[in-house]
Structure formats: structure tokens, C-alpha cells
Amino acid sequence: MNRPPDAGEILQGTLDLLILRTLIRGPAHGYTIAHSIEQTSEKALEVEQGSLYPALHRLEDRGLVASEWGVSENNRRAKFYRLTPNGKKELAAATNRWRRMTRAIALILGESNG
């Protein structure tokens, strides 16, 4: 497979955040979500289906996303996921956590000195 050599393994737990962030633009099905994450990250992040679907189902169980079957842009049956109000709140909280953490890491790595 032509996998980019420095393709990042998505950090455990961040996949949830990325999915929620993708869904803020509107309901989407699994393929679109994966594709969108890859495109937006300029192919730096690659989403494994083996991780994507378990993550989606986990989010659904936690009530952060809801799903229903619909028809895709290609005229195919697909399962569409959308953010629930709880999901929006979680997205805000998780984004915040992520910012704080990246800032902390940046401080430690000494970027503020530079």
C-alpha cells in the first residue's frame, strides 16, 4: 500500500475528537468522515477502518452522535452520523483539553524560547 512514510498513527483518544470535529459541518457517513479527516490533515493522518467504526459505535453508545440510514451523494445506502447536543458540548470540552495539552507540550519542548 502506498502509505505516506510519516503517516501519523492517530493518537489514542484523539480519533473521537477528530470525528466530532468533522461532524460539526453536518451529518456524514463513515467513508466521508475518514476521507474528510485525511483530506483536511493534508493526508498526514490516515484513519483505519478498524478504528473508525469501533470509535463511531462507542460515540453512539455514549450518546454523543446519533445515526440513521440514508442515501449518499453517490446514490448509495449509507449510515449517516450526526452530532447530538451532548456531542457538541463534548466537542467543545475536548477541543479545550486538546489546546491546553498541546500548549503544555509546546512549552516543554521549548518552542516559547525560540
Next chain:
Amino acid sequence: MGMDRFRHRSEKDRDLAEEMESHLAHQVDANLARGLTEEEARRHARLRFGNPQVVRERIWRYRTLPVAEGAFRDLRTAWRSLRNAPGLTVVALLVIALGIGVNSAVFSVVNTVLLQPLPYPDTQSLVKLVLFTPQRPLGGASVPEFNLWRQQTAVLREVAGYDTGGAGMNLTGGDEPLQLQGVHVTHDYFALFGAPVIAGRTFTEQEDRPHGGNVVVLSYGLWKRRFGGDPRIVGQTIQLDNTPYTVVGVIGRNFVTDTPADLWIPYQFDLNTRDMAHYFVASARLQPGISLEQANAQLKLASDAYRRMMPNAIGPQNHFGVIPLKEWMVGDTRTPLLVLLSAVALVLLIACANVANLLLAKASGRKREFATRAALGAGRWHIIRQLLAESLLLSVTGGLLGMGLGYASVRLLLRVNVGGLPRLGEDGAAVALDWRVLLFTLTASVLTGILFGLFPAVSASRPNLLASLNESGSRTGTGLRSAGLRSVLVVTEIGLALVLVIGSTLLIRTYLKLEGVDAGFDTHNTVTMAMSISGSRFQTSAPVAQMIRQGTERLRAIPGVVNAGAGNGLPMQGAFGLPFDIVGRPKGNDPFTGGAGYYSVSPTFFDVFRIPLVRGRMFSEHDDASAPGVMIINEAMARQYWPKGDPLKDRVQKAPGAGPAFAEAPRQVIGIVGNTRDEGPNRDPDPTMYIPLAQMPDGETALNSRVAPLWWVVRTQGDPHAMVAAITAGLREATGGLPVAHVRTMDEIDRLVISQQRFNMLLLTVFGASGLLLAAAGIYGLMAFSVEQRTQELGIRMALGAQTGQLRNMVLRQGMVLTLIGVVLGLGAAFWLTRFLASFLFDVKVWDPLAFVLTPLLLGGVALAATWIPALRATRVDPMTALRFE
């Protein structure tokens, strides 16, 4: 979410499959859009996507409880594996059911006797009042002692006296008089034991005083049986021994007493009496916050006061005290029961070894299966877990079967013989399945499963993939290690079985010795029966003697009756004990010359039992109240108290200073009779004195008639059972309608006396036989398996010219070497363990040479027989078939 994620799993899985399909389709679309061919687009999409099955499994697993799922899968696999080997499974189940069954049976008896609390409220504070002596605590009570204990209110409350046996009373006024078990109690009795009153009330303190009136409390059973549960029974009058008694109350059905009672009547003690006869027992409750030690300290002080009040009543080294009631009731049955429980645990161990062996054999045939599984990625823990699941499934199923078996066998056993154990109820009715028995059986099953499952599991899971996979088939794959383990198990079985069989041999020998003990009289063709004479007619000695004379004459007139007589006790049943003085002999510091068993008997008593006269003369009809007092003693008494002198020249004062009821002049010793074993065949005969019933002091007769029945004894020409109807009818006719109860032949009593030993012997024999059988099965299984495994080798040996005899001997030698090792180890263990049986034995040493020589021979014989069949099979191996085996 919560449990939601575990629901509708299959439905969600189908949904997910469709979702994957859809994802793939979109990927293909995207690839097509990039200009790939249809085929290329599909191929890339698949590659990109990976294995959809993995995703499904991952989500499926996310939706499961991993442990439960694993256990369930293990159990299902185990069930399949066991079903595939039905023969082995059935044998293993039977062995486990046997092992657990006998354990469950013995434990349910132990549970009933030792573990279950007494059926009374707040049993912790219930105590039995006793007299501590340097030898052992004595449980009898006299009225002055009872009065003293009642006054210790700082430490005791609800002090109650009650009969242990009960005199029996005749319910009259119906068509036929009916003999009932009437128990005398003091008024605190019902409160002490928390008896549930369902109608009326119990006795008041006033009713428990002398001349307090004739009142009676009925048991639930009697009330239902005899009075049809009449709701207006309270206040009615019933006739007991032709005397009217007023029913004041009825006790509920759940009230259990150690002496089953039909009715209760108040003792009505005269608390001022100085009468020192011990004829009842007393229990009480500790006052709240009072410990046993505090109560005992207080009672010890009270003993000193009592000694000053009643000189010579209790010895200088004796003092009163209390023992927890349950401890008193359980008494010395604790050790024998625990020994039996340990013995039966050995049976379970043998059963475990046996099943472990079976599973090892099965596992060694499955080596390739395990190796294949390991190669496919099953961890070692996985394989162990699965094998353990198999053995647990076996052991728990076997345990359930065993519990049923144990329950049935304990019923059977107790019906045959209760063996003098307390607290079991009639025919062991009190032995029930309760949570303790269930817990015990479950624990035993699980531990058993782990114990016999772990050996094969660990041995089979040993990672030796290549070797196992390379082996040509299942037949050559025993492997040295597993064969060695199996040999160790068989050796263990033989050793344990030997210990059990030696134990049972010792008990069988003890029982035979006990049966062989000369009772001192002729027990055959004699029948005994109890007659209650508690009515007002028999308060003095003359009418009792008159009634006995008439009854005896009437019985002798019956064809087939050789002789008849009566007494206030029976040989081998334990006599009353009384102190005595020899007139004119100095006593030193002791209050009395000595103590002896004591019977009052009619003149024909000795002749009925053929108790031999050694010297002097027997009683005659002339030894009545108007004649000088006489006494006959037994040889044991003569030997102990007249080692040199002549008893026939002496006079004896029985019960000196025992109070007015016993007051009488000294008696001339007129004869010496042979000993009877009154305290059981395993005890040396006690000194015993006999006096004529006609010469009893009236006060003593009055007391006796109230608290104990009169025993009729009859010798017949043939089987006494055939004569019972004629005898009871004759007695009823001669005594003005008095019924008799407790009809038993002396042979039956003889057997009853050694029933405890019989019980122990039967149990241990069953254990020994089971152990022997299991060990035989074990060695048979091992040798048969080994012959089968070595078919090829045997075939080659044969082809090379080995004689069949040589082959047979080779197999036999192998089996016998194992047996020999087991026997040596077993002998060593038995040498050490039989000491715990010492208290069971009579006239047999714990290292009885016969047991230690015969038993190994027996075991060797059985092992030889068990090895013979596989050995024979070895000689029938056809070399051609053997070599073509693969």
C-alpha cells in the same frame, strides 16, 4: 448506555456488516473516479479497507462481557469434549458422585450433631448444671442441689429441672389404656427453652409446689392424635393412671426436646427436702453479661456453702458448675465424628486421584489436539482453562449426583442404625439438607474439580509443540512424564486405600470382640417391657410387690413361658448408682466406703436371666418387708471391697444419710452373683448390689414409681417375639389393665448397646471397600492403558521371540511394583494414623498385627486381579496387527 451495549448484538452486527459494505462501495466509487478500472478499483478498495471481519469482531468483543463470554465458551467446549467420550464421562461422574456422596452423607450427620445450633432461642446462654469431679462432670441433680442452684440469681436465671427418661404415664378413660411419655418438669422449663404455647398457658409457680394440683401440658402431637386438635381442650380433664388431670395448655409442634415428650406434668418438688437422690437433670440461662467463668466461680463458692449444709453430700474435690448445653449434649461424639469425617475425606482423595488418572489418559490421547490449538495461537492459560472447565463441569455435576446419593444413603444408614448419636431425631429425621450441607458439597465439588483437573491440565498444556505434532498418532504419545504422574497417582490411591482398609479391619475386629464378650447372662429368648406404675396405687412397696407376684404367676401359666420377673432396671442398660457403707469398716477421710450400681428386683429376676449364683443364696418370696433386710452383690463388688474377707459375714448400709426416703437398716449380704456388663461390653463390670423389691423403703418406691417404669422380664422357650401378645395380655389382666411399652428382647438390647461401634464399623467398612474398589479400578485403568500404548512394543518383542508368559509377567511385575510402593507408603501412614482410632477400639491394639498383615495381602490380591486382565491382554497381542497399527 450501560447494559445497552450488550443488547441486540446480532442485530447490530448485521447492521454493521451493511455499513462496511457501504463504506467499501464508496471507496470503489472514489477509485473509479480516479480513473481505475472496475477490477482495480475493487482490489484497491479491499486492500485499503483491510479485513472487515476484524472490525466486526472488534466491535462484537467490545459489546461483550469478556470473562463471562470466555467462561461460557469454555463450558460449551468442555461439554462437547465430555460428550465425545461418554464412557469416560460416565465412569468419572460415578466416581465423583461416590466420593462426594459419602462425604456429603457423613458431613450432614456431623452438621446435625455438631454444627447446627440448638433449636432454642439465644442458645449461647443455655447451660447445663453439673458436678465437676476430678474424673468427669456428672449431670444428675437432687432437689437440695436444685434449690441451691435456683438461689444463685446473680449468675443464673430460669433454672429448670426435668426428667431425662420420663416415667411413662397411662392415659386411661378410653377403651384401652395408652402408655405415654410423660416428662416431669419444673415450671421454669418452658420459659427456659422458649416453648411456643399455642393454647392456654404453662404451669404457674403455685402449681409446681407440693399439692399444687393435678395439671398437665400437652404436646402438639398428642393433642392432634388423641384429642383431634380440640380447640377447647384447655380446662378439660383427662385421666392419667385413673387420676383426673386438668389440661392447662398445649405446646406448638416446633418444640423439639431431646427426650420426646407426649405431655408434661409439674415436678412439685418439696424444696425443703434433704433427699439426696439424683433422679433428674437441670439447665439454666446465664444472666445477661455473665460469663461461664463468672458463673463457675460463683457456683464453686456455693458448693462450699452446700458442703457445710449437707455434710458428705459431695466429695471434697468436687464442686458445682455449668457447661454450655450444646457441649454437654454433643459430649464425646465429637472426636469419633471428626475421625469419620477425615476417613471419608480419604475416600474423596482416592476418587480425585482416580478421575485425575482418567483425565490424564484422555489428555494424553489429545496431545495433538492441544498442540494444534497452541500452534493456532491458543495460549497455555487458554488450554489449562479449558481443561479446568471440563473437570469443573464433571465435578459439579458429579457433586450434584453425589448429594442426592449422600442424602439417600444417610437416610438408609440412620434407619438401620442411629448409633447412639445425639440430636438426630427419630430415625435421623433431624438430618436435613441445609445451607451448610449445600455449601460443603459445592466447595468439595469445586475443590475436587480443581484438584483432579489441575494435574492433567498442567501436564497436557506443557508446550512441546514440535514433538507432539511430529508424533505419528495418538497411540505412541504417552510421554514419560505423564506416565510417571499417573503412576504416582495410582501409588497414592493404593496407599490411601490401605489406610482405610486397615482402619476398617481394626473396627471390624473390635466389633467382633465386643460381640464375643460374655454379657454374664443368657440374653437369648428373653423379652423385656416397661410398665408405668405412676398411679396412686403404687406409692408404697407392698402393693408393688403384690402386683409383681400376681403378674409373675399369671405369666408363668402361659404355655411357652419359662419364668418371669421384674426389676427397676435391666442388665446392660446402666443401673442407678448409690453410695454404701460396710458396717464396722473404717472409712478414713472418705464420706462412704464406696459406690455401686443398684437394682431392686423380684426373686425370679436372676433365674430369668440365668445370672449365676456364685456363693450364698438367692432371694426368695420370704424376703419381704417383714423379714430382715438382705442384699446380693456381684463378684466385682466382692472382689473390690472384700479382697480378702468374706462378704457374707458383713452387713451393708446403702445410701447412708441420703435423706428420709432412703432411710433403712443395714442389710445382710446373703449371696454373690456373677457379673453382668451393665455399662456396656467394653467396660469392666461395675460393683453392683441387688435388693428385693418387696423390701424397698416406701418413700423410695414412691419416688421410683414416679420417675421410672417397672421392667418386666420374661424367659420363653422359643422366639420371644411370638409370645409378646400373650405376655402383654396376661400382664394387663393380672395388673388391672396396665399397658406395657418398649417391648424389646434382650438380644436386641445387646445389639443396641454396641450400636455405636457397629455404626462406626459399618461406615468405615463402606469407606474401606469404596477405597479398595477405586484403587483397584485405578491400577486396572493404568495397566490397561499402558498395555494399549505399548501394543507396538509388545508386538515387536513377540516377533523377536518373547514368550507370552514373559510378556504377562512383565506387565504383572510393573503393576505389582506400583502396588508394593503404595502398600509400603500406606503402611507407614497407617502406623501413624491408627492412633486416632484408639478410642474406637476394644481389646484390639492400634497396631494390630492381624490388620497390618492381612490387609496388605488383601490389597495385593485385589491389585493382582486388577492387573491380571491387562496382563492377559498383553499376551494376546498379534504381532502383525501390532506392527501395522499406524
